[in-house]
Amino acid sequence: MEPDDLWGHWTGILLSASLLTAWIPPAAAQPTLAASPLNTSHGDKGEKVVVLSTFGTPWTPQSHGRFKPLATPTVSVSPATAIEQRAMVTFHCDTGDTDVTIQWVFNGLPLTFHERMQLSTDGRTLTILTVQREDSGAYQCQVHGVLQVQSSRPALLDVNYGPDPVQIKLEPGVPSGEVAEVIEGSTVTFRVETQSRPSPAYTWFLPSDSISSPTTETFTIQSMSREHEGTYRCLVSNSATQLSLLGALKVHVFERLTTPRVVSPGLNLVENASSVALACQTIHKEVGVQWFLRGQPLLPSEHLVLSPDNSTLVIHGLRRDDTGPYTCEVWNWGSRAQSEPLKLTINYGPDRVDIVASTSGMVGTIEAGLNSSLTLQCRAESKPGAEYRWTLEHSTTVHIGDQLIIGALTWEHQGIYNCTASNAVTGLARSASVLVKVAGPQSSLTPGAIAGIVTGVLVVTALAAELGYFLYVGNTRRPSERKTEDPIHEATQTSSEEEPPTEPSSSK
Structure with a gap:
């Protein structure tokens, strides 16, 4: 290049630099750096160079720079397979780049360090002092340079362990x-x-x-x-x-359970007896027992007492409403079996005895007409049913049955009637009585009364005849005395002068 051309080239560069220094574009027009494969070239020694372009507004001049790309790192692990709590494992990140930062990644996430890990000063060597099963997984190292990041391929660590408690x-x-x-x-x-x-x-x-x-x-x-x-x-x-x-x-x-049975010492029980024991009879051992009363779980009390193993139910002081039914159930964790219900027969009574008339209900005194009919009913609560005996005062006649029927009342039926109810099982007996009165005209006499009256009349007639005889004898012997001592006779004599006197005869 000629000196004039060289001078022009550097002059353009300096002019561009001064313009860039003097002018700061707005935030929307800040320059950006972009690396493009089209801008790659080779340097003097043949290395690959990335050309970064700065883009601004449409009238901003384009400038160029050169950066060396980062090489892909590699990770080595030793040993790759370790035994839990018996080995120390070392990871090494190998990269040819300098002035870079090393970061470690575990299973795709930034590695969290703990007290069992050590990291070298340059960050290229990671050591796990005592390996645990949770350390198994994929490890990577990342190389961070200027505007560049390169990651290694995963290195796998396999940790063997166990067996744990069986x-x-x-x-x-x-x-x-x-x-x-x-x-x-x-x-x-x-x-x-x-x-x-x-x-x-x-x-x-x-x-x-x-x-x-x-x-x-x-x-x-x-x-x-x-x-x-x-x-x-x-x-x-x-x-x-x-x-x-x-x-x-x-x-x-456990054996498969069979049906148990409720056993009672006797079926004919008496109310207010001291106690009675019901047993749940089963051929199985080591089974649970549960009792039911009238289909509901039985609740123990002072009246209903269960044995420690629940096999026996004791009923203290039997009452008439303790009849049940009672069932027992045997069970283990896998099956249950329930007995047939057992109903107790509890005998009681007789309770209070009542006498009821057919015409007036329950009474203490009955007044009925002569020749009328009368029915008396005797009743008392009892199990089994009571036996009834009727008696009349001053009579030895006994009538058996709860009913006493009189077809036609006479005077002889008057009196106090007594009814006795007895229970052969409980050995108890109770009585009640009623007074019967017969009402009617006095002339309406019974044959017995008429016979008595006739007998009385005959006796009086005989006495009167005998008295007349004695009077006649006495008058014939003392005529002067009678005329002078009986005033009724004197009154009778004065009236007789008008008539002719008559001679006494035997007819008198």
């Missing part, structure tokens, strides 16, 4: 500590639960030779029986960590 689960089944309970005849599946990497090997030790020993994490037994009862063990081994752990589970097989 648990054996049974489905379906109810765990009770180290024991699982199953129902006879059910199909169950055993499963081992543990954490291990890589997947462990399983060795089972079974209580029965009838089951072939599996080598898998799960296995199934069809139709469990009492022969399958016992302790099941599984040895879990990790070939990478060289660790093994043993798990155990004791299995108890």
